[in-house]
Amino acid sequence: MAILMITAAFRKQIIAEEIVLDRLPPSFDGFRILLITDIHRRILPANLLAPLRGKVDAVFLGGDLTERGSPIERLLDNMKLTASLGPVYAVHGNHDYKANISLVDNIIRGSGAKLLEDENLTISRGGARIILTGVDFPRTGGKRAYSPLPQVEAADEETFRIILVHDPLWLSQQNEVPADLILAGHTHGGQVVLPFIGRRHVEAFYHEYSAGTYELPASRGPATPVRMLISRGFGTAHLPLRWGSPAEMHVLTLRCRQK
Structure with a gap:
C-alpha cells in the first residue's frame, strides 16, 4: 500500500472543466485559467504543461509554491516554466513563509509573475474588465x-471579481464575500483519505470544504451565488504520500450562463 500511496503522490494530471458564471462579461466567455496550488517540493512537468503555451489566458498560482528545505533552483525552474505559458498571478501560502521568503519573493517577481499581497488588479479583454484579488x-x-479584503473603487463594486486565496478557511472569517469566483488550495483534499476513517482534518470547516467545487450563498443578490473551487494541489505536505485524494492541476474555462 505504501508504494501505491507514493505513486499517487507523484501523479501528474490536469483536470479540465468549465465553470459557468452568472455575471461573467461576455468577452471573457472562454477565458482559460491554469490553476496550480501547493507545489511544495515537486518539479512541474514540462512535457505536460508546455503544450498549454498560448492556449491559456492566465496562470494562477495558489500558494505553497515551495517549502523550507526545497532546492531554490526548483522554484526558479517552476516559475520559469509557468511564466512561459502566459501571464502569472500568485499568492503566498503558509509554507512559502516558512522558507526564505525574501528570496522566494525575488524569484517569483523576477520571473515576471504578479505577486498579490492583499491587492486588486484588473484583467482586460475585449473592452471588458474583471477584478482579480489576491x-x-x-x-x-x-x-x-x-487582513481585511482589499476594497475596490466605488465604480467597480459591481464588476465581476475573482478571489485567489491559499487557504479556504479564510472564508470562515468573512461576513460576506463580494466576489463571483473563489479559487483556493491548501487542503490537499485531506491528502490521505482512508476508508471508514475519511479525512483527518482537524478543523471542522475542512470536513465541509475539502476539495472540489462549491456554491456559496450570494453576496451580490439572490440570483448570483458565489462559486468556489478548492484544488487538491500538486504536491504533498510532510510526507510524499496520497490516498483517495490524487494530485491535480486544473485548466478552468470560464463560461457565461446561457439566458
Whole structure:
C-alpha cells in the first residue's frame, strides 16, 4: 500500500472543466485559467504543461509554491516554466513563509509573475474588465489573522471579481464575500483519505470544504451565488504520500450562463 500511496503522490494530471458564471462579461466567455496550488517540493512537468503555451489566458498560482528545505533552483525552474505559458498571478501560502521568503519573493517577481499581497488588479479583454484579488496568507498571528479584503473603487463594486486565496478557511472569517469566483488550495483534499476513517482534518470547516467545487450563498443578490473551487494541489505536505485524494492541476474555462 505504501508504494501505491507514493505513486499517487507523484501523479501528474490536469483536470479540465468549465465553470459557468452568472455575471461573467461576455468577452471573457472562454477565458482559460491554469490553476496550480501547493507545489511544495515537486518539479512541474514540462512535457505536460508546455503544450498549454498560448492556449491559456492566465496562470494562477495558489500558494505553497515551495517549502523550507526545497532546492531554490526548483522554484526558479517552476516559475520559469509557468511564466512561459502566459501571464502569472500568485499568492503566498503558509509554507512559502516558512522558507526564505525574501528570496522566494525575488524569484517569483523576477520571473515576471504578479505577486498579490492583499491587492486588486484588473484583467482586460475585449473592452471588458474583471477584478482579480489576491489574498495574502497571514504572515504572523496565526492562520485566521487575515487582513481585511482589499476594497475596490466605488465604480467597480459591481464588476465581476475573482478571489485567489491559499487557504479556504479564510472564508470562515468573512461576513460576506463580494466576489463571483473563489479559487483556493491548501487542503490537499485531506491528502490521505482512508476508508471508514475519511479525512483527518482537524478543523471542522475542512470536513465541509475539502476539495472540489462549491456554491456559496450570494453576496451580490439572490440570483448570483458565489462559486468556489478548492484544488487538491500538486504536491504533498510532510510526507510524499496520497490516498483517495490524487494530485491535480486544473485548466478552468470560464463560461457565461446561457439566458
